[in-house]
Amino acid sequence: RxxxxxxxxxxxxxxxxxxxxxxxxxxxxxxxxxxxxxxxxxxxxxxxxxxxxxxxxxxxHVLAAQRLHADDTTVPVLAKGRTVTGRLWNYVRDDGPFGGPAPPAVWFRYSRDRRGEHPTDHLTGWTGILQSDAYAGYNTLAKPGRQPAPVVSVGCWAHGRRGLFKIAERDKAPLA
The missing domain is CATH 1.10.10 (Arc Repressor Mutant, subunit A)
Known part of the structure; x- marks a missing residue:
């Protein structure tokens, strides 16, 4: 034993x-x-x-939150004689910055690919504010008519910031 x-x-x-x-x-x-x-x-x-x-x-606990942050990342998966790429989806609850008493938590889900059906499936029945990158797979969650209600999509400053830095480097902007 x-x-x-x-x-x-x-x-x-x-x-x-x-x-x-x-x-x-x-x-x-x-x-x-x-x-x-x-x-x-x-x-x-x-x-x-x-x-x-x-x-x-x-x-x-995570899906009881009114605000979530969602993101996915690649994860190498060992298969017989090769490595394939899977996806690890994470949904984060952290009400601390808003004065909430609930402890922060992360709920992870794995998928073999990055199809948009995964966040739709993971967040079935949840509604609230969803902060994420600009991945189109989250778009169906914000569609009018979604039940119980469409989520409110908000952007991620970290992802937006990356684009600004790329523009500044490309254009050699002296004030950037």
Whole structure:
């Protein structure tokens, strides 16, 4: 039986250090510990199932906010003999700057691609102010007629600032 220390080590190595289970199995074998990759995978699956209610609570807490920040980033995904690119979507709640008492939180979702259906699916039923980059995949959330209501899209200064710096560099603007 695996204890909490071993399970947390396996999970952290897999998800934080990006160390595949087969390499973890090899590392254990070098120390004289026989842990087959399938056993590690079973334990990861059991931990995932055990932690699922926590994920549900984080999602509910984040989506209870009136304001969210959304962004996605690429994440390399190891496949047999190659690496593919997945997407990690994050939805951030932080009411602190607005004087809110709720603790900040981030809800993450993974997808294999960047299709606009993902944020639409992730934010089904949510309405409020959504701060994001100019990715067109968020546009359907702000369409009139969306139920329960269209979201209010607001831009991201960090993304807007990048464009201004590119223009200043390109045009060699002395005052920029």
């Amino acid at each position: 695996a204890g909490p220390w071993l399970l947390s080590t396996i999970l952290c190595d897999k998800f934080l250090q990006h160390l595949p289970l087969n390499r973890q199995s090899d590392a254990f074998a070098r120390e004289g510990i026989d842990l087959d990759t399938s056993t590690l995978a079973d334990w990861v699956g059991a931990c995932t199932a055990t932690l699922a209610p926590l994920t549900t609570l984080i999602r509910a």
